[in-house]
Amino acid sequence: MRCSSILILMLNSFCTFSQITHEFVYVVGCPEDGSTQVQYVFDDEELFYTDFDRQRGVFTGPPFVVMDQTYLAQSAHFYINAMKAKRTCKIAQAVLKAEGIKGPEETDPPESVLYPADEVQPGVENSLTCFVNHFYPPGIKVSWTKNGSPVTEGVSLSRYFPNKDQTFHQFSTLKFTPEEGDIYSCTVEHLALDRPQTRIWNVEMSHPSVGATVFCGVGLTLGLLGVAVGTFLMAKGHTKQ
Structure with a gap:
């Protein structure tokens, strides 16, 4: 797992249902700007994240996973645990700063x-x-x-x-x-x-082609004219007989 001056904590657990292995990951991100992000991820799909401004956990998984998302977030003490993780982030960042410890320079450009x-x-x-x-x-x-x-x-x-x-x-x-x-x-x-x-x-708008419209209109007119002339000649020939 990558490490840097931005501390990322990942706790993994595995569960098996019908011989299928699933991965459940608890992610705590501690950016250097002092913010904290806490997520629960199930099989690479986010289920919960913490909204620290609103002081609650937010369920982002599919609706069919649980009937009452709010109750699940509260019953799991998601926000309480997230606050503990946030305090841990601050302590870890303070210790690293005091010790002058910096992570490796490994980065990936966006x-x-x-x-x-x-x-x-x-x-x-x-x-x-x-x-x-x-x-x-x-x-x-x-x-x-x-x-x-x-x-x-x-x-x-x-x-x-x-x-x-x-x-x-x-x-x-x-x-x-x-x-x-x-x-x-x-x-x-x-x-x-x-x-x-x-x-x-x-910003590019698509405009209808006037030339194509005129061409189609002329073609349709000639086609109808051809049908009318053909019908007239057939009727005239039938009359002579």
Whole structure:
């Protein structure tokens, strides 16, 4: 498992049902910025995370897993344990700082991609997603621009999520109303990058082809004219007989 100045604690347990082995992981992340993240992960899928601002555990697994998610989070003392983990993080960080201990320099730079949530239509509100993946250690900074100017309104940043290879991924979204010619950018900063990583997205509207429409209209007219002429000639020949 990776180690660095960002402390990650992982406790694994295994259970077997019908000869199928499942992995249950309790993850405590202690970033250097003083924040703490606590998650329960089952077979690489997050089941719970701690919302320290609201002082509660949040169930994020499929609805069919448990009928009363709130009761399950409380009965498992999830938030109480998370608070204990948060205090442990602070103590561990203080000890490491006092001892001058730093983790190894092993890092993984992020990969990012920028895409709209829905089909782009002029004047219709949409959202852009900046998906940042495969970075280590956790902790990125994401900034947005519109036509070269910084944008902060309508911007959100998700929690970071663990990958199977012990790297992380995270989402940032921007709500926007597309207009022809607008240019948006998402810039990611991470300690593994030599310089900020920027992805650019242009608003491009699809317009119907006038030429194709005219061509189809002319073709349809000629076809109908051909059918009418053919019918007239057949009727005329039948009359002569």
